Amino acid sequence: MGVRRDLKRATRRSGPTSRTRAETVRDEHGVVREARTAALAPRRTTGSTADIPFTNAAEAPDAVVLRREEHGTWRPVTAAAFAREVTAVAKGLIAAGLEPGDRVAVMSRTRYEWTVLDFAVWSAGGRVVPVYPTSSAEQVEWIVRDSGARYVVTETAQNTAAVTAGTAAHPEPPRVWELDADALAELTALGRDVPDEEVTGRRTALTPDTVATVCYTSGTTGRPKGCVLTHANLYAEAANTVELLHPVFKEVTDQVASTLLFLPLAHILGRTIQIACLLARIETGHCPSIKPDELRPALRAFRPTFLVGVPYLFEKIHDTGRATAEKIGRGASFERAHRVAVRFGEAHLDKLLGRGKGPGLGLYAAWALYDLLVYRRVRKELGGRVRYAISGGSPLERDLNLFFYAAGIMVYEGYGLTETTAAATVVPPLGPRPGTVGLPVPGTAVRIAGDGEVRIKGGIVFGSYWNDPAATDEALDDGWFATGDLGSLDEDGYLTITGRKKDILVTSGGKNVSPAVLEDRLRSRPPVGQCLVVGDNRPFVAALITLDPETVAHWLAVRGLPAGTPMSEVVRDPRMRADVQKAVDYANEAVSRAESIRAFTLVEGEFTEENGLLTPSLKVKRRAAQEAYADEIAALYS
Numbered sequence: 302m303g304v305r306r307d308l309k310r311a312t313r314r315s316g317p318t319s320r321t322r323a324e325t326v327r328d329e330h331g332v333v334r335e336a337r338t339a340a341l342a343p344r345r346t347t348g349s350t351a352d353i354p355f356t357n358a359a360e361a362p363d364a365v366v367l368r369r370e371e372h373g374t375w376r377p378v379t380a381a382a383f384a385r386e387v388t389a390v391a392k393g394l395i396a397a398g399l400e401p402g403d404r405v406a407v408m409s410r411t412r413y414e415w416t417v418l419d420f421a422v423w424s425a426g427g428r429v430v431p432v433y434p435t436s437s438a439e440q441v442e443w444i445v446r447d448s449g450a451r452y453v454v455t456e457t458a459q460n461t462a463a464v465t466a467g468t469a470a471h472p473e474p475p476r477v478w479e480l481d482a483d484a485l486a487e488l489t490a491l492g493r494d495v496p497d498e499e500v501t502g503r504r505t506a507l508t509p510d511t512v513a514t515v516c517y518t519s520g521t522t523g524r525p526k527g528c529v530l531t532h533a534n535l536y537a538e539a540a541n542t543v544e545l546l547h548p549v550f551k552e553v554t555d556q557v558a559s560t561l562l563f564l565p566l567a568h569i570l571g572r573t574i575q576i577a578c579l580l581a582r583i584e585t586g587h588c589p590s591i592k593p594d595e596l597r598p599a600l601r602a603f604r605p606t607f608l609v610g611v612p613y614l615f616e617k618i619h620d621t622g623r624a625t626a627e628k629i630g631r632g633a634s635f636e637r638a639h640r641v642a643v644r645f646g647e648a649h650l651d652k653l654l655g656r657g658k659g660p661g662l663g664l665y666a667a668w669a670l671y672d673l674l675v676y677r678r679v680r681k682e683l684g685g686r687v688r689y690a691i692s693g694g695s696p697l698e699r700d701l702n703l704f705f706y707a708a709g710i711m712v713y714e715g716y717g718l719t720e721t722t723a724a725a726t727v728v729p730p731l732g733p734r735p736g737t738v739g740l741p742v743p744g745t746a747v748r749i750a751g752d753g754e755v756r757i758k759g760g761i762v763f764g765s766y767w768n769d770p771a772a773t774d775e776a777l778d779d780g781w782f783a784t785g786d787l788g789s790l791d792e793d794g795y796l797t798i799t800g801r802k803k804d805i806l807v808t809s810g811g812k813n814v815s816p817a818v819l820e821d822r823l824r825s826r827p828p829v830g831q832c833l834v835v836g837d838n839r840p841f842v843a844a845l846i847t848l849d850p851e852t853v854a855h856w857l858a859v860r861g862l863p864a865g866t867p868m869s870e871v872v873r874d875p876r877m878r879a880d881v882q883k884a885v886d887y888a889n890e891a892v893s894r895a896e897s898i899r900a901f902t903l904v905e906g907e908f909t910e911e912n913g914l915l916t917p918s919l920k921v922k923r924r925a926a927q928e929a930y931a932d933e934i935a936a937l938y939s
Contacts, residue, residue: 321545321729323740323794333749336794340744342540344760349507349532350539351423353579358384366579368586368603369413375586375603383417386485390421391503392495393488397452397476401426401503404448404515406475407567408432408441408464409456410589414480415566416575418454421488423532426503429514430527431567433917434460435910440525442467445475447768448515448527456480509533515767516569516719527767528719530569537760538722539577541743546730547581556606556686559584561599563591564609568918570693573723574609593617593851600684608687611694612821613919615701615712618682620827622675624855638671639704646703650733668707676708683710691715693724694918696798696817698825702735714738716798720782721745722761726796737795747796748781754802755788756781787815804923806837812895814842819888819898820921826884828852828877831908831915833926834898835934843937844901845930846881847908848872856880872903900937904930 326335357366357380367378399405405422407429409415422429430448432441434456441463445453453475455461461479468474478484513532517525547558560578562585564571578585588599591614608614619639626635645660645668652659660668680687690705693715705712715727716738726747728739741747745759758781765773776783787805788798800815807813816834823832823844830849836842848871856877857866871877881903889897908914914926927934 321732321740321743325790325792325794333790333792333794335746335748336741336790336796337746338741338743338794340537340541340760341544342537342743344744345509345533345536347508349423349504349509349511350513350535350576351420351504351507351532353576354380354384354387354420355504357579357582361582364582365584366582367413367416368584370586370588370599370602373602378413380582386417387420387424388497388500389489389492390417390485391424391500392492392497393490394421394425394427394452394492395499395503396492396495397488399425399427399452401506402512403427403452404430404450406430406432406445406448406450406453408434408436408453408460409480409566410434411563411566411571412456412480412587412589414485416579416585416587417485419566419572419575423507423513424500424504426506428512431514431516431572433565433567433910435917436463438463438467440467442471443524444517444527446471448517451475453477454480454484458482507532509536514572518719526769526772528569528763529765529767530722530763534722534761534763535573535576537744538573538724538742539580541745541761542573542724542727543577543581545727545743547583556688557584558607559586559603559605560607560609561586561588561603561605561684562609563588563596563599564611565917569719570609570717570723593621597682600682604684604686606686606688608683608690610690610692611919612692612697612701612824615690615692615697615705616825618679619701619704619825620849620852621682622679623827624852625678626675627855627859635675638675639700641667641671642676642704642707643700646706646735650703650706650735653733672708679705679708680710689713691727693717695920696738696821698821699736701825706733706735716786716796717742717761718784720763720776720784721757722763725757725759725761728795734795737791737797739796740794741796747790747794749788749790750783752802753787753789753799755784755786755796755798757784758782806835806842808836808842808895809838809840810895814892814896818891819844819896822888822891823884826887828856828880829884831921833908833921833923833930835927835937839938841899842896843934844885844898845926845933845937846901846903847906848877848881848903850907868905872905878903902933902937904933 323336323338325333328334362381364380365377366380366383368375369378405427407418419429430450432444445468453464461477464477509532511532512529513535514530515527517527566572586603588596623635626632645664648660651657687710690712692712697714702712713728715724717723717725724742725745726739726741748756750756762782785802786798787800788796790796800817804816805813819834820832823829828848830847833845885898885901908921914922
């Protein structure tokens with residue numbers, strides 16, 4: 302297996318692993334309360350992230366830094382060509398009246414033009430305000446008004462309509478350009494008479510402490526807050542993660558690093574990955590969708606060598622493998638392949654980390670069989686060349702991580718928030734530890750407060766919320782950011798996230814329950830789509846569960862039932878309830894009897910961004926879901 306050969310070869314060499322050790326601090330009881338790692342990239346004292354395209358163009362003008370999809374073909378974009386395009390669009394923004402410090406909102410899916418705009422706005426001296434393309438007119442109104450954005454670039458006519466409707470009552474509605482109506486060409490034409498020196502002057506006037514972007518949280522409750530991130534924040538995140546990951550990738554593989562970026566660029570993780578890739582001159586393509594049916598063809602065509610995704614992606618690939626096996630009558634074989642993968646991955650990692658002897662001959666033989674029958678198909682789903690992946694946004698179920706490891710894809714988990722410029726921790730290369738979210742990103746410290754809350758300090762931590770000093774004072778204490786998440790550090794400084802402070806349920810019997818553990822395991826098992834664990838001030842824990850539409854379609858086909866069977870019948874079918882009960886049983890294995898799910902109800906609808914029950918980063922809006930399904934929840938306890 303490629304990944305395991307790479308890991309074995311790398312661990313025999315000195316260098317990379319020693320750079321990822323954490324310094325730990327224990328309390329009086331010997332419990333690790335703090336972990337910190339040294340920075341791998343020095344803090345910049347001059348310049349900004351806006352310089353990256355121009356540095357690339359000067360040092361390696363012919364290097365391919367991006368690939369742009371055009372009519373099914375991935376056209377290379379060199380460093381020199383990208384810098385020219387950034388300059389042209391920056392000149393257009395200046396001609397349109399953009400002044401240094403002005404805010405430009407960008408409302409678009411992930412696409413090449415987003416990357417151009419990010420660097421063009423910075424090069425013109427502006428600040429970028431990302432807006433999720435699924436945002437309503439009301440949400441757009443708040444972000445544009447609160448940020449004071451004078452300009453908006455949308456993707457589609459529908460986005461433009463949302464901006465127009467949302468800002469119609471503003472004293473000075475923003476000027477709008479639309480990507481689908483050739484916004485970049487329009488801006489390029491507008492700035493034709495602006496000298497290049499004007500862009501250079503504005504860009505070189507930026508410093509590390511200049512505000513680069515105001516990113517609004519997609520929080521599960523309350524009105525979004527604008528996180529003010531500087532160029533120093535972006536550089537600290539991008540440069541340190543590049544120095545941590547890229548040298549190891551180059552050392553232990555024979556591949557040229559490349560990735561297909563499909564995470565929303567309105568989310569800070571997608572944007573920092575974009576910056577990091579340009580900084581390291583890693584070839585990057587863009588795909589506007591994370592929906593499996595739309596993403597899979599792009600992966601097969603682009604054939605990336607590593608990916609950055611969210612648990613949803615890995616869950617759907619796993620589920621697709623199971624569904625494919627069931628269609629040809631080999632569902633039981635897939636389940637055996639899953640069990641073998643988990644056992645093999647665990648045993649192999651134990652050997653790699655010096656904790657055991659590794660897989661026996663019988664387990665190796667079983668793995669070899671299922672690699673031929675199942676695992677190679679999983680690799681093919683991701684384009685055939687992926688060896689490494691990073692998963693963030695929410696915890697990846699441990700067995701699923703081990704499954705992908707056995708399939709030849711090492712999935713490293715990370716953890717972070719908008720306020721930490723994306724990843725605050727990441728599992729280091731050559732130090733995999735499934736079930737944790739890794740060590741602090743170099744230059745970062747993680748502390749566990751007395752109540753179990755995770756706190757973060759370092760160059761990646763934001764400085765303030767836009768126009769909200771009260772919220773800033775509440776979130777920051779002597780540079781430590783209070784995340785609101787609960788967690789623990791192990792002996793080596795690896796962080797495990799156990800839940801959200803505000804989400805903790807306290808049953809009427811006084812038992813504290815973290816719903817995240819149960820929900821993460823539930824979502825990892827078909828036919829579950831989304832779920833909400835409830836039980837606050839109730840006698841026991843219960844769950845509200847939606848069904849995944851693709852899984853339902855497959856479930857009906859396998860049983861010879863009509864494809865158009867109403868969902869109202871599906872949720873009442875005893876066979877479906879029995880399948881969901883298996884997922885519930887699996888979730889309950891991770892907790893005590895008092896914390897386990899005692900009852901559940903299947904609901905006909907879905908949790909989506911469109912109905913306001915999911916955030917754009919695919920997190921359930923707990924309060925909204927509880928209000929929408931108040932009757933169903935009440936019935937669980939009647």
